[in-house]
Amino acid sequence: MMKFTKQNFFFLVGGMIIYVVDIGVDFWVASRYFCQGQYSWSILILGFRGFSSIITQIFSYEWFKNDWEGTDTGKLKLVFVVHLFHCGIFIRYWFALKYGHQVAFKETSSRGTSEADPSNFIQKQAIDAVTDINMLRVFKTFLETTPQLFLQIYILMEHGKTHFYQYAAIIMSFCGISLSMVDYQISLRKSLPEKDEFHVLSKFIYLFYKLLTITSWILSISLITLLSVRISVILLIFLWICGFTWTLKQHTTFCKSKKMEYLYRTVVGIILIFSFFNIKGRRTKVCISIYYATHTVVTLGILFVYMFWRPSIIKEICFTIVSILTISSLVLGIIFLVVYYSHFHPTTYCRPQACSDEVDGVAGQRDRMKTGRFQNFLMQ
DSSP, rough: OOOOHHHHHHHHHHHHOOOOHHHHHHHHHHOOHHHHHHHHHHHHHHHHHHHHHHHHHHHHHHHHHHHHTSSSSHHHHHHHHHHHTHHHHHHHHHHHHHHHEEEIIIGGOOSOOOTTTTHHHHHHHHHHHHHHHHHHHHIIIIIIHHHHHHHHHHHHHHHHHHHHHHHHHHHHHHHHHHHHHHHHHHHHHHHHHTOOOOHHHHHHHHHHHHHHHHHHHHHHHHHHHHHHHHHHHHHHHHHHHHHHHHHHTOOOSSSSSSHHHHHHHHHHHHHHSOOOSSSOOOOHHHHHHHHHHHHHHHHHHHHHHHHOGGGGGSSHHHHHHHHHHHHHHHHHHHHHHHHHHIIIOOOOOOOOHHHHOOHHHHHHHHHHHHHHHHHHHHHO
């Protein structure tokens, strides 16, 4: 298993700071729109924030309940109250910082520790705590950050007037998407057996692949929304139905209860609107090819619709810039996708014998459950 280092600890602290700043920026932008009389924009921003927070709190509490099954119910009730006030993520950050500090700073002074040393168990607890945080941040990214990025870009394209707080919201959205994508992959490499280390070059290629393809798609949706909000809503609902149906056919087993499993599949359907999501940890060459081929066809279709529906807009410099950005982002994103999957993507998720090893005791049961949860939550 890879080690939790000082660098990981400082990145964790930075991630928590960015999380808090992101909350502040959201409320600041929403208040600015509200003061200007743009009540619908303000409500949408707070709506995205509230919806993503509710979903992440539900999953976070459910994971605590699964992890602490058979333990003190009083402690679980306290955790429930904290999640009820939408502060569950901070409990997870506290555990991650606590275990991370122990293994990153205190363990370095002890030498010659064996595999049976308790510090190795704390090492795994630190990695598992960070992994859970990054899984929740993936939910937040596609339930709140990405829709907000789409909303801000649409507002800029629709009204043309720009303010500092709009740029702040867009920058925070890009930062949030970038960090959650890279941190998730780092956690994936650290948590699953037989994973290679995620090197710097791999991180950048993966980051550009995700960021460019998502940016191109958001610009495409913004263009069709400018043309017709009704068509845009119908398109997004149709894409969600397709994604949700695909998850049903995959027979996912991420959650213990059926209700939570259907909630998970609903969330995955939303994620699939914006980016490819591998939910079974299997080879997905055909699926990912179909996914991005469909995105390419729809993107080009939107641009052609503009040419026939509103030919006068083609002469506008704004449309030309957005079109160039949309196509170039898509092409570059697919290039980085091909490079990543050709040279940097690990093809082995977990060897069968490694996955089937039985470990005795309560700690061993927690280890098996933790590994299983992450194996059923894979995004490449």
